[in-house]
Amino acid sequence: MSAEPAPRPAGDRPRTPGARVALLVNPSAGAGRGAALGRAATQRLRALGHDVHDVSAADGSAAARAAADAVGATGADRPDALVVVGGDGMVHLGVGAVAHTGVPLGVVPAGTGNDIARAWGLPGDPVAAVDTLDACLRAGWVAPFDAVRxxxxxxxxxxxxxxxxxxxxxxxxxxxxxxxxxxxxxxxxxxxxxxxxxxxxxxxxxxxxxxxxxxxxxxxxxxxxxxxxxxxxxxxxxxxxxxxxxxxxxxxxxxxxxxxxxxxxxxxxxxxxxxxxxxxxxxxxxxxxxxxxxxxxxxxxxxxxxxxxxxxxxxxxxxxxxxxxxxxxxxx
CATH class of the missing domain: 2.60.200.40 (Tumour Suppressor Smad4)
Incomplete structure (x- = not known):
């Protein structure tokens, strides 16, 4: 089995007042509330000064490719974070995209369970989660967690x-x-x-x-x-x-x-x-x-x-x- 690639350091570009965020939404999460919560998260993050790029797609396979493409961008196009809006399924997709890249993952819980977000110490309320993301992006609060290969x-x-x-x-x-x-x-x-x-x-x-x-x-x-x-x-x-x-x-x-x-x-x-x-x-x-x-x-x-x-x-x-x-x- 080949060795794991070394993670690239998070935040390898100079910090700006607002972060560049790739945002991925599951519109059907939370019994259909995902789309509205995604729009609200986008508006709130932009109002707080962040540069938000919605990379959502029509289905799971396309969303996984879009997330991987966003995280894999280089130079000024590389995001400071990938943010997913949804439940554990969207977190699963986000983990797959950012694992061993150093790009931080943010979560706006919008599912019915949100078990992983809770384990990571994130608020269950979507509004509080967006404000928490803003604080983390500005302060550079990033914690390493295990993932399962x-x-x-x-x-x-x-x-x-x-x-x-x-x-x-x-x-x-x-x-x-x-x-x-x-x-x-x-x-x-x-x-x-x-x-x-x-x-x-x-x-x-x-x-x-x-x-x-x-x-x-x-x-x-x-x-x-x-x-x-x-x-x-x-x-x-x-x-x-x-x-x-x-x-x-x-x-x-x-x-x-x-x-x-x-x-x-x-x-x-x-x-x-x-x-x-x-x-x-x-x-x-x-x-x-x-x-x-x-x-x-x-x-x-x-x-x-x-x-x-x-x-x-x-x-x-x-x-x-x-x-x-x-x-x-x-x-x-």
Whole structure:
């Protein structure tokens, strides 16, 4: 595997009274509030004297290319920051664009969960978030946080993806995959229906996990690889995970009966599920997740990171310290 490129230093151009900002908006975030919040953020940042360039695009693939192009600009065209307006999916896109570039990432939370922004110490209120961004841009408050590099352990050529928060690779990922195949219903109802459809038919998965070179074979209902503590709008899947310790928390729910799994599930909202004997938590810098070829399982498992589709297992996840620079008052 090739070595990681050295990050370029943030703020390598002289500071000006206002910053050059590339802004990326998810118009559908927050049940359709994203577009209005994006316009408001643009107007507010411009009123505060910043040079804002909207690089939003029609779909996720185009937005990822636009963000990468903006961050990759040179000289006077290089932004002082990339700012995303949306939920964890937009933060995911932003992390992928700025990882190992030194261009800071700013977030205006506009989704229904905003778990990553919360882990980075950012305000949940969009108006307060814009004013916080202004303060961070002017004062140079930038903090380094870990990101998760994702690649295929069987391919040295594949371009890695990046995750800011939590990877789902079990029941929760299967629910995501099923829900994303439906156009109706919309919003949370679609995921609730997918859960109801999956619960009676899902079977434990025979996993082969490799944690910093040590193999761990286990059956599991759920495997999460966590850089931050929560996902899905406040589910504290890995309550002790922090995005600046260089480690990933690996949470495995071993096979239990359906009634017990249903009783266990609500505990994830306060993090007390990790105290149950069916839940095991380990830590590592690098984690490979395979579906054990020797076991029989009728489903292929597709991993999701920050709620976004990463691809079918196996996948390797590596905590990369300081891979993303974030505009946050934690740096004050």
């Amino acid at each position: 994702v690649d295929d352990p069987g391919s040295a050529e594949e371009r890695p993806a990046w995750v800011g928060g939590v990877v789902a690779a079990g029941f929760d990922a299967v629910v995501n995959e099923r829900a994303n195949g439906w156009r109706w219903p919309r919003g949370a109802a679609r995921y609730n229906l997918a859960i109801a459809r999956e619960l009676p038919v899902f079977r434990p998965v025979p996993y082969r996990l490799v944690l910093d070179g040590e193999e761990w074979r286990t059956e599991g209902l759920l495997v999460a690889v966590a850089n931050t503590g929560s996902y899905g709008g406040g589910m504290r899947i890995a309550p002790d995970a922090t995005p600046d310790d260089g480690l990933l928390d690996v949470v495995v729910v071993t096979p239990v009966s359906l009634p017990r799994f249903v009783r266990l599930f609500p505990k994830v909202y306060d993090g007390t599920h990790v105290d149950v004997d069916a839940v095991e938590v380990r830590r590592a810098r690098t984690v490979e997740v395979h579906v054990d070829a020797g076991g029989r399982h009728p489903r292929r498992i597709v991993a999701y990171g920050d709620g976004e589709r990463l691809g079918e297992l196996p996948r390797r996840f590596t905590a990369v310290p300081g891979a993303v620079a974030v505009l946050t008052p934690r740096a004050a």
